[in-house]
Amino acid sequence: MCKFCAEHGAGKRWYLNTKNYVDEMVKNDKEREEFVRNFAATVEKDGAYRILEALTPFKSESWMDRSRELREWYIYWHQGQPVTIEETKEIMKIASPIAKVECLCRRVLRAETGGEKYCLLFGMLLDYIRDWPDFTPTGVEPLTVDEAIDEVVRRDREGLVHTVWTFKTPYIAAVCQCATPVCLALRQALDFGYMLHKGEYVGVIDTAKCDGCGECVSRCQFGAIKFDPVIGKAYIDMWKCYGCGVCRAVCDRGAISMRERQSIPELKDEWFEPIKVPGSGRWE
Amino acid sequence: MVEIRFDKEKCIGALRCGECLRRCPQAVFRSYPENRRRGEICDEWYLAPTYQVLCTGCGICIEHCKPGALSLIC
Numbered sequence: 001m002c003k004f005c006a007e008h009g010a011g012k013r014w015y016l017n018t019k020n021y022v023d024e025m026v027k028n029d030k031e032r033e034e035f036v037r038n039f040a041a042t043v044e045k046d047g048a049y050r051i052l053e054a055l056t057p058f059k060s061e062s063w064m065d066r067s068r069e070l071r072e073w074y075i076y077w078h079q080g081q082p083v084t085i086e087e088t089k090e091i092m093k094i095a096s097p098i099a100k101v102e103c104l105c106r107r108v109l110r111a112e113t114g115g116e117k118y119c120l121l122f123g124m125l126l127d128y129i130r131d132w133p134d135f136t137p138t139g140v141e142p143l144t145v146d147e148a149i150d151e152v153v154r155r156d157r158e159g160l161v162h163t164v165w166t167f168k169t170p171y172i173a174a175v176c177q178c179a180t181p182v183c184l185a186l187r188q189a190l191d192f193g194y195m196l197h198k199g200e201y202v203g204v205i206d207t208a209k210c211d212g213c214g215e216c217v218s219r220c221q222f223g224a225i226k227f228d229p230v231i232g233k234a235y236i237d238m239w240k241c242y243g244c245g246v247c248r249a250v251c252d253r254g255a256i257s258m259r260e261r262q263s264i265p266e267l268k269d270e271w272f273e274p275i276k277v278p279g280s281g282r283w284e
Numbered sequence: 285m286v287e288i289r290f291d292k293e294k295c296i297g298a299l300r301c302g303e304c305l306r307r308c309p310q311a312v313f314r315s316y317p318e319n320r321r322r323g324e325i326c327d328e329w330y331l332a333p334t335y336q337v338l339c340t341g342c343g344i345c346i347e348h349c350k351p352g353a354l355s356l357i358c
Contacts (some may be wrong), residue, residue: 110302131322131323134326183313
């Protein structure tokens with residue numbers, strides 16, 4: 001159980017606790033309301049400058065300190081975690097109302113303006129997001145619970161990672177369907193070690209069942225699955241696995257299963273990518 | 285380490301061009317809205333090589349930059 005579950009889960013996974021989705025959390029907290037109100041502007045402008053500023057002294061000890069600060073900032077304000085498809089369906093039943101909007105990251109990072117809606121937003125965030133029309137250039141499309149479940153299942157088949165997002169932790173108001181490198185969060189996590197927490201599960205391949213088709217290798221958004229040509233099978237590097245379950249969806253043989261992170265001694269406290277010097281990954 | 289020089293005066297913006305954003309293998313670029321106001325659509329999205337530390341200096345962005353706003357210092 002991660003520290004969010006311990007603090008905000010009420011005995012369950014923190015993102016399956018209905019209390020973390022209620023509007024009162026925004027209404028009764030001025031600071032959170034302000035953050036939700038200005039969210040679109042924060043991620044695009046201030047959030048971006050925050051990152052830009054952080055990258056400047058990247059070759060020094062101050063870079064490491066800055067990364068730790070950023071990690072803390074995101075844990076407090078806007079923390080994400082990958083969730084499996086079963087859990088995502090559960091979240092669709094808890095969250096209300098649900099609507100889908102265009103993905104900001106895809107636009108910001110790859111100039112994607114095709115109108116495809118990837119992001120699911122819930123609750124009061126939907127009221128505030130209308131204030132920023134270029135966050136939602138093709139509008140906000142409300143979904144029923146069944147439609148939302150169909151949507152996440154479809155995205156799962158496409159190979160996209162489901163992630164939950166907090167707006168001042170532990171209030172959850174979004175589920176994103178992400179891929180590298182078009183997702184700001186996956187980028188931040190993989191290249192710099194903050195913003196996205198690892199999931200509650202770790203994928204494991206049953207080598208006896210794997211027929212070496214390699215489908216899962218191309219699916220993994222975290223570079224955790226490799227193909228071993230000697231034995232002709234795929235394997236998962238458990239240190240790199242985020243537990244999203246996207247690989248499992250594509251395995252015809254049912255060779256991939258998800259294990260509780262807590263059941264694996266060395267991984268039970270492994271929640272983040274190490275903070276490192278980006279790019280070369282070494283000090284110069 | 286290589287450095288990407290970006291001339292904001294020449295850049296025509298991400299929504300009109302965006303070639304560097306789409307083509308960069310390392311996804312080094314990001315776009316930012318300029319003079320954005322609550323309740324209004326912003327059509328000025330400028331670029332910056334935010335993730336420059338990941339740049340390999342391959343030059344693909346410079347080849348495809350329509351207004352010639354990018355240059356590489358090796």
